Amino acid sequence: MLLISCPNCGSRDETEFHYGGQAHVAYPENPNELNDREWAEFLFYRDNTKGAFAERWLHSTGCRQWFNMLRDTVTYEIQAVYAMGTPRPAAAPPAAESGTASTAPDSTTTGTAGPSIAATSTATGTASPSTTAPEGATK
Amino acid sequence: MADLLPEHPDFLWRNPEPKSSYDAVIVGGGGHGLATAYFLAKNHGMTNIAVLEKGWLAGGNMARNTTIIRSNYLWDESAAIYEHALKLWEILPEELEYDFLFSQRGVMNLAHTLGDVRESMRRVGANKLNGVDAEWLDPKQVKELCPILNINDNIRYPVMGATYQPRAGIAKHDHVAWAFARKCDELGVDIIQNCEVTGFLKDGNRVVGVKTNQGTINTEKVGLCAAGHSSVLAEMAGFRLPIQSHPLQALVSELHEPVHPTVVMSNHVHVYVSQAHKGELVMGAGVDSYNGYGQRGSFHVIEHQMAAAVELFPIFARAHVLRTWGGIVDTTLDASPIVGITPVENMFVNCGWGTGGFKGTPAAGLTFAHTIATGTPHHLNKPFALERFETGALIDEHGAAAVAH
Ligand SMILES: Cc1cc2nc3c(=O)[nH]c(=O)nc-3n(C[C@H](O)[C@H](O)[C@H](O)COP(=O)(O)OP(=O)(O)OC[C@H]3O[C@@H](n4cnc5c(N)ncnc54)[C@H](O)[C@@H]3O)c2cc1C
Ligand SMILES: [Zn+2]
Numbered sequence: 001m002l003l004i005s006c007p008n009c010g011s012r013d014e015t016e017f018h019y020g021g022q023a024h025v026a027y028p029e030n031p032n033e034l035n036d037r038e039w040a041e042f043l044f045y046r047d048n049t050k051g052a053f054a055e056r057w058l059h060s061t062g063c064r065q066w067f068n069m070l071r072d073t074v075t076y077e078i079q080a081v082y083a084m085g086t087p088r089p090a091a092a093p094p095a096a097e098s099g100t101a102s103t104a105p106d107s108t109t110t111g112t113a114g115p116s117i118a119a120t121s122t123a124t125g126t127a128s129p130s131t132t133a134p135e136g137a138t139k
Numbered sequence: 140m141a142d143l144l145p146e147h148p149d150f151l152w153r154n155p156e157p158k159s160s161y162d163a164v165i166v167g168g169g170g171h172g173l174a175t176a177y178f179l180a181k182n183h184g185m186t187n188i189a190v191l192e193k194g195w196l197a198g199g200n201m202a203r204n205t206t207i208i209r210s211n212y213l214w215d216e217s218a219a220i221y222e223h224a225l226k227l228w229e230i231l232p233e234e235l236e237y238d239f240l241f242s243q244r245g246v247m248n249l250a251h252t253l254g255d256v257r258e259s260m261r262r263v264g265a266n267k268l269n270g271v272d273a274e275w276l277d278p279k280q281v282k283e284l285c286p287i288l289n290i291n292d293n294i295r296y297p298v299m300g301a302t303y304q305p306r307a308g309i310a311k312h313d314h315v316a317w318a319f320a321r322k323c324d325e326l327g328v329d330i331i332q333n334c335e336v337t338g339f340l341k342d343g344n345r346v347v348g349v350k351t352n353q354g355t356i357n358t359e360k361v362g363l364c365a366a367g368h369s370s371v372l373a374e375m376a377g378f379r380l381p382i383q384s385h386p387l388q389a390l391v392s393e394l395h396e397p398v399h400p401t402v403v404m405s406n407h408v409h410v411y412v413s414q415a416h417k418g419e420l421v422m423g424a425g426v427d428s429y430n431g432y433g434q435r436g437s438f439h440v441i442e443h444q445m446a447a448a449v450e451l452f453p454i455f456a457r458a459h460v461l462r463t464w465g466g467i468v469d470t471t472l473d474a475s476p477i478v479g480i481t482p483v484e485n486m487f488v489n490c491g492w493g494t495g496g497f498k499g500t501p502a503a504g505l506t507f508a509h510t511i512a513t514g515t516p517h518h519l520n521k522p523f524a525l526e527r528f529e530t531g532a533l534i535d536e537h538g539a540a541a542v543a544h
Contacts, residue, residue, distance in 0.1 A: 001438055001439050002437065013439075018428070019429050037529055041379075045381045045528070048371075050384075073430050073432050
């Protein structure tokens, strides 16, 4: 069970949340110009990183707000919680925090800022709209 | 003391040093990698080949699955490849000269809602049209086949019936791997354990070798059979796969007298149960929702699965969880595998079997070997090409195939 630090509600059990997959996947700017390959990339291809992974979570039984999280997919350690629309923070150096996989620091400074409305550019593209539903929640 | 111990059994395969070059290299020594090597050697005469495994032989999902074998999938493409696999399971113990306890005790897929009932009946119809043995059972017939199942309607999701495939069943997964490994070895295939592929050598867009922790190995062809690590290898090779890796857990109880005669799966309450030959109750659940490479998942998934199991099988209430473990499963969005060519010349990929690829092992091996040897897909794996995500010809087995294990 992960202990996830919701930016609005604080630490809560993983079972209160819904997973939304890779973060920072922007809707294509000119959808009409996309070829089949590019549509396939947008619809079906997501990063499957082994290591620090920026992903979306929804606090579905709490504040019902989406937010982003940087989590290590091997140790499951949560490295940062941050608002949608803000750039991905740098991955924490492995030894910097002594927290275990199930402890999310309550005081994650990167995650407490209010959601920025401005579309901030990130390394992987433009900011993802905070209202998008998760793609491919695996069941 | 030592002379009281039984003699050490013969080793089933050699542990050779890697050669400097091979005609083909298979990355991943799980069930699929071993089956692929076997069919490459047997059907295509390619014996100068190696299987490279980063850990010990078949220590990945092959060692961790709940061994359910069935072919009652909804769509024609799936029914064809899984039924072919089932027919191979029926002859493989003899062909591999190894009794890996393939037990055709039947598999039941329970229906708990009207929607389930309609979908199940539709699937039974589709299965029959595809030559797959399938029956619809009402709750009384369910109870006759599996007396320990609770069919009362005072539970949260009463059993409203089930589909049943009599030829389905379970097998001993480790022994399947060893059976393939021994035959591979006899045919001249090098099985190299503790050999992790860390990169690829390319000449333009053509793969010409693999880098490993045991040195560089030149090869004409590469077949990826890395299950949960497929994306990691694809990235090394310079292409992407539409795969997400998730933890999937299973568990066993202590040994019990035989009480459970068949295999019961429930998609709706999400648990599947069989009783192993020795007597353990073997149970599996759903994947953890998040991406993960940790070979472990969350305990609440197991709690949920136990709640479902005890409601369906009240007799299990006093059984104990003896061991739990997790594997890393490679899921696709249409819950169907990817077997075929890649954007890199002479590199082929077999992955995306996700939560249900043990049953497909023989067909994966057969069709993937054909694809590697000839450069073109076998008719059974043609629909499962990577390009389906571009053409839109998805094979959507989500829900359609009962539970996806
Ligand atoms: C808990 C659980 C229950 C399951 N239950 C069922 C079931 O009931 N029925 C069913 O049909 N299926 C089931 N499955 C799915 C099934 O186990 C898999 O689909 C199947 O085993 C995948 O093929 P494989 O055996 O080749 O995979 P694996 O055994 O995982 O083989 C892949 C191998 O690649 C190796 N590898 C990875 N990276 C590298 C590298 N860089 N270099 C060298 N080697 C590498 C790994 O170490 C691993 O040994 C289950 C899976 C799990 C985890
Ligand atoms: Zn919240």
